[in-house]
Amino acid sequence: MVERSNKLFDCQQLEKLGVPIENLATDSRVVQTGDTFLAFAGKKVDARKLIPQAIAAGANAVIWDSLGFTWNSQWRVPSLGVAGLRGKAGLIADHVYGHPSRKLWVVGFTGTNGKTSCSHWYAQAMNALQKKTAVIGTLGNGFIHALETTAHTTPDAVLLQKKLAGFLQHGAENVAMEVSSHGIEQGRINGTTLSVAVLTNLSRDHLDYHKDMDAYAATKARLFFWPNLKYVVLNLDDILGIELLQQLVRKSVKVIGYGFKKSVANTASEQCQMIYGSNLKVDLQGVEFDIEYQGNREKLKADLVGKFNAVNLLAVVAGLLASGVAFTDAVHALRYVQPIAGRMEKFGGGDQPVVIVDYAHTPDALEKVLMTLREMLNASRKVKELNSVTGRLYCVLGCGGERDKGKRQLIGEVATRFADEVIFTSDNPRSEDPCDIINDMVVGVNSNNYQTEINRELAIYQSISSAVTGDIVLIAGKGHEVYQEIKEQKIPFSDAAVVQQILHDLLGKKIGQI
Ligand SMILES: CC(=O)N[C@H]1[C@@H](OP(=O)(O)OP(=O)(O)OC[C@H]2O[C@@H](n3ccc(=O)[nH]c3=O)[C@H](O)[C@@H]2O)O[C@H](CO)[C@@H](O)[C@@H]1O[C@H](C)C(=O)N[C@@H](C)C(=O)N[C@H](CCC(=O)O)C(=O)O
Numbered sequence: 055m056v057e058r059s060n061k062l063f064d065c066q067q068l069e070k071l072g073v074p075i076e077n078l079a080t081d082s083r084v085v086q087t088g089d090t091f092l093a094f095a096g097k098k099v100d101a102r103k104l105i106p107q108a109i110a111a112g113a114n115a116v117i118w119d120s121l122g123f124t125w126n127s128q129w130r131v132p133s134l135g136v137a138g139l140r141g142k143a144g145l146i147a148d149h150v151y152g153h154p155s156r157k158l159w160v161v162g163f164t165g166t167n168g169k170t171s172c173s174h175w176y177a178q179a180m181n182a183l184q185k186k187t188a189v190i191g192t193l194g195n196g197f198i199h200a201l202e203t204t205a206h207t208t209p210d211a212v213l214l215q216k217k218l219a220g221f222l223q224h225g226a227e228n229v230a231m232e233v234s235s236h237g238i239e240q241g242r243i244n245g246t247t248l249s250v251a252v253l254t255n256l257s258r259d260h261l262d263y264h265k266d267m268d269a270y271a272a273t274k275a276r277l278f279f280w281p282n283l284k285y286v287v288l289n290l291d292d293i294l295g296i297e298l299l300q301q302l303v304r305k306s307v308k309v310i311g312y313g314f315k316k317s318v319a320n321t322a323s324e325q326c327q328m329i330y331g332s333n334l335k336v337d338l339q340g341v342e343f344d345i346e347y348q349g350n351r352e353k354l355k356a357d358l359v360g361k362f363n364a365v366n367l368l369a370v371v372a373g374l375l376a377s378g379v380a381f382t383d384a385v386h387a388l389r390y391v392q393p394i395a396g397r398m399e400k401f402g403g404g405d406q407p408v409v410i411v412d413y414a415h416t417p418d419a420l421e422k423v424l425m426t427l428r429e430m431l432n433a434s435r436k437v438k439e440l441n442s443v444t445g446r447l448y449c450v451l452g453c454g455g456e457r458d459k460g461k462r463q464l465i466g467e468v469a470t471r472f473a474d475e476v477i478f479t480s481d482n483p484r485s486e487d488p489c490d491i492i493n494d495m496v497v498g499v500n501s502n503n504y505q506t507e508i509n510r511e512l513a514i515y516q517s518i519s520s521a522v523t524g525d526i527v528l529i530a531g532k533g534h535e536v537y538q539e540i541k542e543q544k545i546p547f548s549d550a551a552v553v554q555q556i557l558h559d560l561l562g563k564k565i566g567q568i
């Protein structure tokens with residue numbers, strides 16, 4: 055594990071290198087002439103062994119992790135050994151790129167689900183309020199209509215500071231940053247000045263990496279004790295949110311809680327500012343609910359599908375308030391937010407079944423998505439007095455290879471419990487055999503409402519072509535992704551494109567029959 059804390063590193067030491075340190079690189083493969091190479095060991099690669107390659111590529115100096123490593127005197131470039139370098143890379147990068155986060159208002163969103171959604175809606179709202187805001191996260195880094203694709207939700211320490219400096223240069227005032235637990239643990243955000251930390255929720259994921267829920271929660275919790283935070287925003291419908299509130303109550307940081315639970319809101323309002331949601335209505339057109347804050351009440355109607363998105367919107371309202379936006383302005387700005395690619399994205403409808411493409415890839419997300427879709431089906435059945443055969447819920451999904459194996463069985467169980475018909479298929483098997491992954495998913499399933507089909511396109515076709523008007527088909531797990539990752543190869547594949555093609559072809563067939 056990486057050095058835990060944001061410990062001080064005296065950046066004056068860099069002067070000892072005697073060369074200008076203007077651009078950093080943590081990967082030997084991207085080093086260019088004049089870059090300074092930061093070499094440390096990870097789980098897979100010890101980059102210190104690649105120092106010769108970095109020098110050959112033109113590195114002007116090398117900063118290397120001195121723990122358990124000796125510099126080779128044959129390497130004739132300026133060098134500096136730093137113990138625990140990975141944990142300090144962010145501090146060095148912050149220094150080299152001119153402390154960009156000190157001049158920006160950086161809001162960090164963490165939690166198992168909802169980080170991308172909340173950070174994008176925060177940025178959309180801020181931009182609508184004429185505050186130029188960039189995002190860092192799963193969908194890419196940059197201003198929201200010009201995102202650069204990224205390998206990680208939270209970039210490595212050097213790329214992060216480089217990006218922040220670039221945003222500042224291009225006139226950004228605010229940054230909405232997704233902070234993954236891997237990002238916190240690996241010190242990727244060390245050196246960053248955060249103004250606000252927002253908690254969405256905590257449920258099972260990534261236990262391949264964190265081993266147990268306590269360790270996972272403890273990693274996420276570190277964000278809420280980040281030095282110099284001005285505001286903390288907590289989901290008080292979530293146990294971790296309540297625990298953090300108790301721990302933060304006597305600290306100087308201001309806390310805003312949010313949630314839909316009246317009893318919690320009443321108790322919490324004595325300990326923090328509270329944003330409380332009520333009278334929630336949801337259907338396939340969107341969400342509508344009331345929001346109360348300090349005796350004021352506003353109605354928020356947004357074109358976003360799913361109950362959990364109402365909770366996400368409360369988080370965003372709180373994030374906006376913490377960023378100095380007035381309550382009414384915050385709510386008004388959120389009336390125009392746009393759905394996020396691959397998150398409850400709607401296709402079909404009318405004469406065809408509704409097809410939803412969504413990124414649910416945790417047991418909790420899948421349960422919330424299927425439950426909210428089920429409620430919508432039940433409501434529309436009541437309205438239309440449809441018989442019990444129509445209004446069925448289909449689900450197509452898989453689980454990623456080389457990710458938390460324990461969640462597979464839980465996801466399989468949730469899918470078959472909440473959907474009427476399930477097809478288990480492939481989702482980025484990576485180095486694993488997709489059949490093994492599917493076997494892990496069905497191992498605890500007692501019902502027979504499922505089939506398996508390794509070919510994801512075929513699985514989607516089978517599901518959509520079995521469904522009829524009034525049914526909903528959920529295609530879960532890959533969301534915005536435009537590839538299937540198989541044995542280190544990314545083969546082009548998009549759920550949304552496949553769904554649209556199938557709906558188009560089926561409509562053509564139907565018209566042909568008339
Ligand atoms: C488990 C995990 O997070 N691993 C990350 C970690 O890997 P690692 O510690 O094994 O590092 P490594 O690959 O051994 O590399 C060590 C050093 O050698 C360097 N290197 C490597 C190869 C080379 O040829 N030359 C070279 O210099 C690397 O740049 C690095 O500085 O550091 C690497 C370098 O930054 C990351 O690429 C790698 O992400 C892997 C690929 C990954 O899949 N990460 C996922 C799980 C992740 O981080 N996900 C979260 C989001 C999760 C969520 O959805 O909530 C994210 O923030 O993206």
Ligand SMILES: Nc1ncnc2c1ncn2[C@@H]1O[C@H](COP(=O)(O)OP(=O)(O)OP(=O)(O)O)[C@@H](O)[C@H]1O
Binds near residue numbers: 170232366396418422
């Ligand atoms: N508040 C929420 N509670 C539970 N599930 C949610 C919530 N918000 C979103 N989801 C589910 O999680 C999926 C991913 O949402 P989003 O991309 O916003 O989360 P994320 O935390 O950024 O995920 P990742 O870290 O994997 O990129 C959504 O498609 C939806 O299924």
Ligand SMILES: N[C@H](CCC[C@H](N)C(=O)O)C(=O)O
Binds near residue numbers: 453482531532
């Ligand atoms: N960013 C997350 C979600 C991946 C979702 C799913 N499509 C998968 O590949 O497991 C991860 O890397 O764990």
